[in-house]
Amino acid sequence: MGASSAARGPVAALLCATGAYSAARFQARARKRGGRAGRYGLLSLAAGFIGAIALLAWLAAGRQANGWLGWLGGAVVVSYAAGCLIGAKGRGKGRAFRGEAEAAGRMGPKSKGDVVDAFHRRYYESAVVSDTRWLGVRAVKCPLDLWVYQEIIHEVRPDAIVESGTARGGSALFLATICELVENGRVISIDIEEEPERPEHPRITYVHGSSTDPRIVERVRGQIAQGERVMVLLDSDHNMEHVLRELRIYGELVTRGSYLIVEDTNIGHPVEAEEAGPMEAVEEFLRENEDFAVDESREKFHLTFNPNGYLKKLR
Numbered sequence: 001m002g003a004s005s006a007a008r009g010p011v012a013a014l015l016c017a018t019g020a021y022s023a024a025r026f027q028a029r030a031r032k033r034g035g036r037a038g039r040y041g042l043l044s045l046a047a048g049f050i051g052a053i054a055l056l057a058w059l060a061a062g063r064q065a066n067g068w069l070g071w072l073g074g075a076v077v078v079s080y081a082a083g084c085l086i087g088a089k090g091r092g093k094g095r096a097f098r099g100e101a102e103a104a105g106r107m108g109p110k111s112k113g114d115v116v117d118a119f120h121r122r123y124y125e126s127a128v129v130s131d132t133r134w135l136g137v138r139a140v141k142c143p144l145d146l147w148v149y150q151e152i153i154h155e156v157r158p159d160a161i162v163e164s165g166t167a168r169g170g171s172a173l174f175l176a177t178i179c180e181l182v183e184n185g186r187v188i189s190i191d192i193e194e195e196p197e198r199p200e201h202p203r204i205t206y207v208h209g210s211s212t213d214p215r216i217v218e219r220v221r222g223q224i225a226q227g228e229r230v231m232v233l234l235d236s237d238h239n240m241e242h243v244l245r246e247l248r249i250y251g252e253l254v255t256r257g258s259y260l261i262v263e264d265t266n267i268g269h270p271v272e273a274e275e276a277g278p279m280e281a282v283e284e285f286l287r288e289n290e291d292f293a294v295d296e297s298r299e300k301f302h303l304t305f306n307p308n309g310y311l312k313k314l315r
């Protein structure tokens with residue numbers, strides 16, 4: 001046997017090993033990235049192309065047995081088969097890996113909307129919603145919305161801010177603090193529940209009662225002078241009927257160019273909800289009232305608890 005014949009075996013083995021090794025590398029890399037089947041598809045395509053050439057070469061070489069072409073063709077066919085076997089195994093593992101990762105919530109969402117919604121749900125469901133404080137007082141708010149309120153107050157300079165739903169008073173204190181900084185405005189905050197620990201502030205007046213009770217509405221109206229700029233935030237009972245009643249009542253108080261902010265329109269959009277809420281109330285209100293329009297520019301931080309809830313009074 002000549003030197004060239006002795007080399008045929010190792011060369012064929014090397015080709016087989018290279019084919020198998022590259023297929024295994026594809027598999028490992030794809031698994032690391034979540035096992036995307038697309039990469040294996042490409043690999044199979046490339047291997048198929050090489051395999052087809054090898055098959056033709058092998059057939060051609062078959063006519064002159066023991067020729068170099070025959071060895072080479074045979075080696076590539078074997079490496080193609082090995083690559084396909086390993087690739088197929090990887091495909092299965094990759095899919096399984098992706099499935100597990102998705103189930104565990106580790107896989108990234110695909111579009112910008114998905115990213116925002118996924119983060120929104122995660123944020124909403126976390127305990128942080130009830131552990132957000134302004135100067136030590138609990139405020140049931142997303143800080144990104146509070147920043148928007150600050151911008152609106154600075155631009156609109158309302159003389160009176162009516163808030164429905166006080167709870168601990170953190171949001172009322174936040175609004176009063178911004179009024180203090182811009183040296184204008186005061187807060188009238190309504191809640192059906194009494195709460196002795198609410199913060200005292202010279203710019204806050206608390207009103208005790210239901211926001212839709214006509215006597216409470218009159219008390220609030222009585223605290224606003226003719227010609228004052230008024231802004232309203234609705235954050236009490238989130239039932240659709242209640243919010244719609246509030247919208248009809250307090251929408252009239254809001255002055256042109258100012259805002260009627262309907263909070264927690266994210267209930268059901270995208271966070272889970274069992275019944276219609278603030279978003280559905282807004283939809284109904286906008287069908288019957290042309291004085292307001294949704295100001296989407298106030299949703300610029302992407303995450304807002306008030307999607308479609310920043311209503312600007314146009315006339």
Ligand SMILES: C[S@@+](CC[C@H](N)C(=O)[O-])C[C@H]1O[C@@H](n2cnc3c(N)ncnc32)[C@H](O)[C@@H]1O
Pocket residue numbers: 138139140141164165166167168169170171172190191192193209210211212235236237
């Ligand atoms: C989500 S909390 C308000 C949170 C507060 N604005 C904050 O950001 O810290 C809702 C509040 O609305 C009050 N509430 C419920 N129904 C009401 C109604 N009909 N009129 C006024 N307040 C109501 C509840 O007592 C509760 O304190």
